[in-house]
Amino acid sequence: MKTILFSENDDEILLDMVEDKNRSSHIYDEKEAEKIFERISKVYAPVIEKAIKKLEELE
Numbered sequence: 001m002k003t004i005l006f007s008e009n010d011d012e013i014l015l016d017m018v019e020d021k022n023r024s025s026h027i028y029d030e031k032e033a034e035k036i037f038e039r040i041s042k043v044y045a046p047v048i049e050k051a052i053k054k055l056e057e058l059e
Contacts, residue, residue, distance in 0.1 A: 003058060005051040017044045 006014060020036045027033050 003054060005054050006047065010047050013043060013047050017047075020044075 016039070020039060024033065024036050027036070
């Protein structure tokens with residue numbers, strides 16, 4: 001049985017998340033860091049939480 005954790009709509013969000021992760025290791029601008037933090041809490045976290053719920057359902 002194949003389980004899909006992320007929808008096709010999540011693909012771009014996941015790529016943005018990786019880009020922000022890479023960018024954040026070299027950020028010294030507080031405003032840009034705040035923008036990334038906001039995206040983590042409002043955009044990325046819900047996608048990850050959805051995948052965690054799907055994994056928990058498999059147990």
